[in-house]
Amino acid sequence: MGKPVDPSYPLYPIACVFAATGLFLVLLTSFVRSRWNLGVSFLCFWLFLENLTFAVNSVVWADNGDIKHPVYCDLASHLQTICYVVKPAATLIMTRRLYLIASFRNMEMHTTLKRSDLIIEWFLGLGLPLLVAGPIYYIIQTRRFTILEGFGPSGSSSHTVLAILLFYQWSISLPLISIVLYFPKVVWIFYRQSRDMSDFFLRSNSNSSTSRSGYLRLFALASVDMLATFPVGIVNVALVIVRNLDSRRSLPFYDGWTATHRNWAPHSSPYSDVLAKGRSGLAQFYFSNWVTPVLSLIIFALFGTTLNARKAYMTVLCWFGDLLHIRPIIRRRRQRLKHQEAVQNRERTRRGLGSGPQEITLDSQLWSRELSFADFELTAPAGQRIDAKDDAEARKSEDSGRDAIKVYSGPGDSTPALTPPKSDSDKPEV
Incomplete structure (x- = not known):
């Protein structure tokens, strides 16, 4: 193996491996506890696959730009297209879910409305990304895939108005919907009705998937995801426009089917092309590459280190402990976690807050379950409940x-x- 062209090697593949491991643990705890939140689950699943491919790509093509493993390159390039849409779509799912929680709309939801919410979330998290990465992307796809020296396969699309409308705009339009329609309302409702929200979280039963701290964690993840995807989308659209104006002096609407697919063979691009973009282009390139592992590590920090997550880890370790006959060691660790939880519950009881908080879970049954606050009369004056x-x-x-x-x-x-x-x-x- 020759000298890697990326000066940050091997930091990037190591970060991707750690990020993929963290997302796997988050998904594992959700599977053990049988609780899912579609927005977080879709984001974790697709980012887990993307981190794995990024780690493999940066190792296999660390010192070369050879065209090899074409089937894998097809899958990896289309996976990047899927994740390009999933990130803003997951933000929209999470902010919409937060708005429904904050406005207590699930008290008025009937079965049809609950199904419509699930259909919308499944379409945004699965249907729309597959649709964009499949037939829509093929309309503007100029090459089968492109091998970038040091980083492996990636997609290739035309620089036209149609490409902006069909592909690049998703990282702008979906965050804009979240920012305009849901995000301000979530902040305003949570600020004005913080007392009612706290009462709802404290009265939620043990099967509820909401808590005040969990609500804030989901809000933080949606905010970080929005800050990561929205600027990248704006920069990508701006670069498409600027490059075409510099080379063609115009931005065509569409080059035509034949012209778009004329050079369909895979293409290899040297690392010097990235350096030729200047400091701004180089910064944009590395920023877009590091968004996925950094966002994945943030997800693990928010959802993979909670008390309920650690209890799920101990459950999995007990399964392996039975196989390896080391369960007494694991049992002592589990008893320490239970003691820590009991101390926290006593502290909350001393403060008059009741039993311990229910951690946020990846629970898709939030709207199909009768929650404990569903019998409240919201028309009562503030501070009173009927x-x-x-x-x-x-x-x-x-x-x-x-x-x-x-x-x-x-x-x-x-x-x-x-x-x-x-x-x-x-x-x-x-």
Whole structure:
């Protein structure tokens, strides 16, 4: 193996391996606990595959730009296209879910609306990326794939108005929908109704997938993802426009089917082409490459280090401990985690906050489950709650209590054998 052309080698493949491992652990804990959030799950799954391919690419093509392994290159280049759409789509799914939580809309949702929400989320996280990476991308695809020396295969698209409308605009339009329609409302509702939100989180049952800290973690992930994808999308569109204006003095709408696919054979590009773009082009290139591993590590820090996640890790370790006969060591670690959780619960009880918080989970059943706050009457004044179910149970117990003091001596006797004691005023004087 010759000298790698990337001066940061092997930092990049190591970071990709660690990022893929972290995402795998997040998905593993979700599988163990059987709780999924579609926005986070789609993002973790696709980024996990992209990190693996980036690690392999940066090692196999570290010192060369040879055209080899064509089938793998096809899959890797199309996977990059999928992830280009998944990142902003997952942001939209998460911000929309946060808006539904913050506005308590799931209290009014019927079965049809719940299904429509799931259909929208599945389309944004799976249907739309596959549609863009398949037939839509083929319309503007100029080459089968391109091998960049030091980094491996990537896609190749035309620089036209149609390419911007069909491909590049997704990293701008989807974050804009999140920013304009949902993000300000989420911040405003959470700020104005923080007391109601805290009451909802504390009253949620153990099966609920929401907590105040979990809500904030999901909000932080959506914000980071938006900050990572939105600028990249703007820069990509700007570069397409600037390059065409410099070379052609115009930006054509479409070059035509024949002209677009004329040079369909794979192409190899040396690393010197990246250096020729100047400092701004080089910074944009490395920024776009490092977005995936950095975002993956942030996801692991937010969702893979929580108390519930560590408990899921211990569950998996116990499975392997049974096979390797080292379960006593794992059991002691698990007991320390339980003790830590008990201390946190006692601290919260001392502060008057009730039982321990329910960590955010990757739970897709949030809208198909009857949550504990679904009986609240939201039209009540702020700070007050009217629970119809509790009132009905109280009246029922009160009626049963009144009936309990009547003990009849026979079916024909209507006089109660047990009567209330007389008051002091009715007692005869001694």
